[in-house]
Amino acid sequence: MRPVHDILKLQREFAAHLVLERGLSDNTREAYLNDVNKFLNWLPGRGKLLRHVELTDLTEFMAGLHDLGIAPRSQARIVSGLRSFFRFMRLEGYIEKDPTELLEAPLTGLHLPEVLTVEEIDAMIDSIDPDSEEAVRNRTIIEVLYGCGLRVSELCDLEIGRLFLNDGYIVVRGKGSKERLVPLAEVTARAIADYLEVRDTIPAKTGEEHILFVSARRGTRLCRSMVFRIVRQLAERAGIRRTISPHTLRHSFATHLLEGGANLRAIQQMLGHESIAATEIYLHLDRTHLRTEILTFHPRNHP
Helix, strand or coil: CCCCCCHHHHHHHHHHHHHHCCCCCHHHHHHHHHHHHHHHHHHHHHCCCHHHCCHHHHHHHHHHHHHCCCCHHHHHHHHHHHHHHHHHHHHCCCCCCCCCCCCCCCCCCCCCCCCCCHHHHHHHHHCCCCCCCCHHHHHHHHHHHHHHCCCHHHHHCCEHHHEECCCCEEEEECHHHCEEEEECCHHHHHHHHHHHHHHCCCCCCCCCCCECCECCCCCCECCHHHHHHHHHHHHHHCCCCCCCCHHHHHHHHHHHHHHCCCCHHHHHHHHCCCCHHHHHHHHHCCHHHHHHHHHHHCHHHCC
């Protein structure tokens, strides 16, 4: 576990994470940094080190905000900022367990994730310069993120030995090192097969030979921030003006499956959600489509 010697350095790293990997707006980034700073200023009164923070500390902090009359929407934003901060600390190896996993926020209404259309995803792929060195790799990254609904960390850690293209699936190691089988569409399997021919020509560094997506120049696995940059640049070239991230492709994967008639439990398994509650948000993403489905198929609508 990495020691926390310099809180200011940690805050700077977190600020960079919010920009490069989360793609947050300046206003949201500043709000998160200010909210985390409030907690860091409050923490010494508990007599605890940052790496020893527990859920009870966080709930007491939030209870204090409630007593001060802070609006539920502001409380929810503070919870979101704290979750981002402690997830960042866990990802970077500063802590072993995220104390915000069970931290609850006040209900303020449903926030729906951004979703791309199939045409927009195709436009991102079409925007790739076919003559560039990374063309095949970047196309495959988009196809896998969208075609398999992977988290960015799962994409970066995807291993060649866990690809079963002839059988039509891959094995993904998700949160908590839990593994799941993800089926492959033919177009996704074909994209991976094309990239494997390129991948075989890249001399990977020792210890990275088993990783699928690597830098052609360095021979090391792609980091999360690099994947964020690739996705964002392709979205900009495709003329998409919204803030897009790898997670947008994951949301799009789930939404399009639901719209196509997939069972919510199946989507849960493919996304690697432990709880069905985490998947149920997709039920709200396209009310028009769901209403049409009901009007079309429910027997009450057919006298």
